[in-house]
Amino acid sequence: MIQDTKTKFQPLFLLLEVIFTAAILAGGFILLQQMQDSKILMTIFAVLWGLGSVALLFFVMNSIAESMPRKIRTIAVAMVFAGPAVFLLIWALVLPTFRTLRLSFMGTNGREFVFFDNYKFAFTDPIMLESFRNNLLWMIFGTFFCVSLGIIIAVLADKSKREKIIKSLIFMPMAISFVGAGVIWKFIYAYKGEGINIKEIGLLNAIVTGLGGDAQAWLLMPFWNNFFLIAIMVWLQTGYSMVIISSAIKSIPEEINEAARVDGANVFSIFVKITIPTIMPTIITVTTTILIFSLKLFDIVRVMTGGNFGTNVIANEFYLRQFTYGHSGQASAIAVVLLVVIIPVLAYNLKEFRERKVLK
Amino acid sequence: MKQTGSEKTFSPGKILIGLVLLFIVLVWTVPTFGIFVTSFRDSRDIYASGWWSVLPHKDLVKTGEFEIPAETDPNEPITIEGKTATFEEWRQGINISEKKSLRWYGNKRSRKIEIYEEKWIGFGANMTLQNYRDVLSAGTIEFTDAQGNTITRQGNNFSDAVLNSIAVSIPATIIPILIAAFAAYAFAWMEFPGRKPLFIMVVALLVVPLQIALIPILRDFTRWGITGTFVCMWLAHTGFGLPLAIYLLYNYISTLPRDVFESAYLDGATPFTTFVWLVLPLSVPALASFAIFQFLWVWNDYLVALVFLGDKNRVVTSALAAMVGEKGQDWHLLTSGAFLSMILPLVVFFSLQRFFVKGLMAGSVKG
Numbered sequence: 001m002i003q004d005t006k007t008k009f010q011p012l013f014l015l016l017e018v019i020f021t022a023a024i025l026a027g028g029f030i031l032l033q034q035m036q037d038s039k040i041l042m043t044i045f046a047v048l049w050g051l052g053s054v055a056l057l058f059f060v061m062n063s064i065a066e067s068m069p070r071k072i073r074t075i076a077v078a079m080v081f082a083g084p085a086v087f088l089l090i091w092a093l094v095l096p097t098f099r100t101l102r103l104s105f106m107g108t109n110g111r112e113f114v115f116f117d118n119y120k121f122a123f124t125d126p127i128m129l130e131s132f133r134n135n136l137l138w139m140i141f142g143t144f145f146c147v148s149l150g151i152i153i154a155v156l157a158d159k160s161k162r163e164k165i166i167k168s169l170i171f172m173p174m175a176i177s178f179v180g181a182g183v184i185w186k187f188i189y190a191y192k193g194e195g196i197n198i199k200e201i202g203l204l205n206a207i208v209t210g211l212g213g214d215a216q217a218w219l220l221m222p223f224w225n226n227f228f229l230i231a232i233m234v235w236l237q238t239g240y241s242m243v244i245i246s247s248a249i250k251s252i253p254e255e256i257n258e259a260a261r262v263d264g265a266n267v268f269s270i271f272v273k274i275t276i277p278t279i280m281p282t283i284i285t286v287t288t289t290i291l292i293f294s295l296k297l298f299d300i301v302r303v304m305t306g307g308n309f310g311t312n313v314i315a316n317e318f319y320l321r322q323f324t325y326g327h328s329g330q331a332s333a334i335a336v337v338l339l340v341v342i343i344p345v346l347a348y349n350l351k352e353f354r355e356r357k358v359l360k
Numbered sequence: 361m362k363q364t365g366s367e368k369t370f371s372p373g374k375i376l377i378g379l380v381l382l383f384i385v386l387v388w389t390v391p392t393f394g395i396f397v398t399s400f401r402d403s404r405d406i407y408a409s410g411w412w413s414v415l416p417h418k419d420l421v422k423t424g425e426f427e428i429p430a431e432t433d434p435n436e437p438i439t440i441e442g443k444t445a446t447f448e449e450w451r452q453g454i455n456i457s458e459k460k461s462l463r464w465y466g467n468k469r470s471r472k473i474e475i476y477e478e479k480w481i482g483f484g485a486n487m488t489l490q491n492y493r494d495v496l497s498a499g500t501i502e503f504t505d506a507q508g509n510t511i512t513r514q515g516n517n518f519s520d521a522v523l524n525s526i527a528v529s530i531p532a533t534i535i536p537i538l539i540a541a542f543a544a545y546a547f548a549w550m551e552f553p554g555r556k557p558l559f560i561m562v563v564a565l566l567v568v569p570l571q572i573a574l575i576p577i578l579r580d581f582t583r584w585g586i587t588g589t590f591v592c593m594w595l596a597h598t599g600f601g602l603p604l605a606i607y608l609l610y611n612y613i614s615t616l617p618r619d620v621f622e623s624a625y626l627d628g629a630t631p632f633t634t635f636v637w638l639v640l641p642l643s644v645p646a647l648a649s650f651a652i653f654q655f656l657w658v659w660n661d662y663l664v665a666l667v668f669l670g671d672k673n674r675v676v677t678s679a680l681a682a683m684v685g686e687k688g689q690d691w692h693l694l695t696s697g698a699f700l701s702m703i704l705p706l707v708v709f710f711s712l713q714r715f716f717v718k719g720l721m722a723g724s725v726k727g
Contacts, residue, residue, distance in 0.1 A: 029591065032590070039519075042523075042527065043523045043524075046527040046590050047527060047530045047531055050594055051530075051531055051534050051535065066630060074550070074551070074552075075552050078546050078551070081542045082543045082555075084539050084543070085539050085542065086543070086558055088539065088602055089561065091580075092573060092596070092598075092599020093565050093568055093572075093573050094565070095576065096572060096576035096577055097568065097573070099575075099576035100572050100576055153381075153384060157381060159374075159377055160377065170385065170388045172706070172709070173388065174716075175656055175660075175702070175705040175710075176660070176705070177660030177680075178660065179660075179662050179677040179701070182684065183684060184394075184698060186694075187391075187395060187694070187695065201406065201407065235391070238388075239388075243717055243720065244720065244721060247721065292569075296569050296570070298663050318571050323667075328575050331575060335571040335574070338569045338571050349563060349564070349566060350564060353560070
């Protein structure tokens with residue numbers, strides 16, 4: 001009975017709450033549009049209003065749910081708790097998947113039905129074939145170098161006294177945006193052109209000329225420029241695989257290594273016969289994550305070459321089709337292809353999830 | 361006994377490992393360091409020499425110039441200071457002595473010879489904050505290039521971009537956390553119809569690529585007339601961040617001991633008060649892990665900003681990318697802009713690395 005007196009609100013009071021919340025939501029939005037001249041004020045207001053209205057919404061919805069009759073109250077409260085998230089997920093991801101699927105069978109602006117034309121484009125157009133080839137390069141070489149360097153650094157750093165600082169420094173690029181990394185590496189690959197007494201300001205060309213070679217326009221070099229772009233992803237993502245793999249290595253009990261050492265195994269055979277098999281599940285997880293990642297890769301290519309000079313990738317072509325050529329049908333077909341490639345991983349995740357019985 | 365052997369500091373294996381690690385660490389840090397140094401160099405110097413020239417090194421330095429007599433025919437071999445060479449060779453530069461070389465400056469009519477001498481240069485760079493002032497400003501900016509020409513450009517208004525990024529990132533970090541925490545609590549401790557299939561949906565959505573959702577959501581935003589606003593960025597990032605947020609927080613909240621809730625209910629607490637006063641404070645480590653994850657992801661995101669914000673209210677990534685397109689060779693602006701875009705995430709990253717790593721481990725299924 002305590003609960004009843006505590007949670008029951010006057011209908012009038014509830015109504016006031018709802019009106020107040022609606023006013024805050026609408027008023028804040030209108031006010032925000034008026035504040036374009038004073039950026040700092042607008043930023044502070046945007047942050048406060050954004051957070052405040054979400055908290056307020058939950059509070060009001062909960063008040064309404066708690067004022068309901070006892071029988072449906074528990075379910076109403078649960079719906080208030082889970083509802084917004086479920087609603088947002090359906091709006092932001094579930095429905096769009098079906099809408100994109102529908103668009104992929106439609107023409108330029110989504111009106112006339114064109115059967116499989118967009119998929120024919122996606123699988124036969126030369127630019128798409130080039131993108132598929134490049135994405136394959138990203139997935140094979142990018143993932144291979146990220147994971148293998150991650151393992152090597154994790155194992156070597158494990159034996160160093162300065163492990164912590166080494167790992168932080170290699171992990172650091174994870175905090176840098178792809179666009180920022182693009183600028184960093186564009187500067188490394190900078191090429192000043194032919195001329196007399198020109199000093200290269202790009203590090204790579206300076207090293208090459210210092211060793212007696214000729215300066216090159218690295219990003220214009222057909223086919224190989226893909227690898228110069230992949231190097232950027234390796235630089236960004238190796239830290240991720242290193243950190244995850246390193247913690248897996250550290251969780252191997254020392255007694256196992258000790259026992260192997262007593263049996264006369266050397267460092268290398270311990271690594272091959274004990275370390276690698278033990279951390280294999282982790283390696284697989286990291287590999288899939290980076291594979292998915294390199295499949296969807298967009299920013300690096302967009303910033304470095306815009307997809308020109310034979311470096312196009314699927315995600316960039318998706319962007320170009322939608323926003324440069326204005327063909328939402330072809331763009332949607334590309335997005336569906338991306339999703340289909342990922343479906344095996346999705347299925348594997350679900351299988352794992354059922355087996356581990358996470359949900360009680 | 362092998363243990364003691366390998367602990368010796370001077371074993372060759374250890375030194376080799378140390379050298380390999382040193383090399384790797386250099387490869388990983390030098391690129392960022394180069395940007396950092398360049399962003400403080402004078403625009404004119406940046407075009408003339410690599411950023412590493414701020415380090416002490418030996419270099420040819422121009423120490424003077426003189427004109428050669430007007431009657432010299434540049435089409436014939438020319439003799440200066442006892443050396444004879446063609447015009448082309450003089451343009452390339454001729455070594456007079458071990459430490460001195462002469463170069464013909466400009467075309468054949470200029471008749472100007474520059475003297476270069478090899479000298480040790482210490483920390484000889486002109487360091488300046490002007491690049492940062494320029495990149496932050498919205499008005500027109502002027503700088504000099506390697507030839508000494510004055511170039512006028514429209515500023516990129518990076519100060520606005522930084523503020524926009526803050527206005528996008530902070531709510532786009534906290535809103536999904538709040539919504540996901542409520543949902544995670546419901547999934548973990550409440551009974552409602554559809555609980556299991558809905559949670560399976562969350563797990564399935566973890567790896568769905570963003571591209572599948574961009575076009576339909578953009579259509580919604582255009583219909584509602586909110587493209588280019590902060591609100592649409594919050595909505596989009598909340599939607600895209602929710603699967604991981606719910607998954608991570610569920611894993612944490614579902615392991616809280618049941619007694620905590622039961623005693624609270626006995627005391628007459630409602631689920632809402634239990635959640636706000638008990639669950640949220642207890643979940644701070646998980647909330648922090650996801651917060652850092654989401655903050656870095658939103659701050660560094662380019663695709664979502666490009667699609668939904670366009671050129672209105674540019675955030676740092678889109679401002680920087682636009683700058684690469686418009687001013688690909690203005691390295692003094694690009695480097696300072698890049699560094700400005702990295703400061704906040706780097707600070708967050710280094711101060712809260714521990715939480716970030718935890719979030720990464722728990723969320724390595726995200727696509």
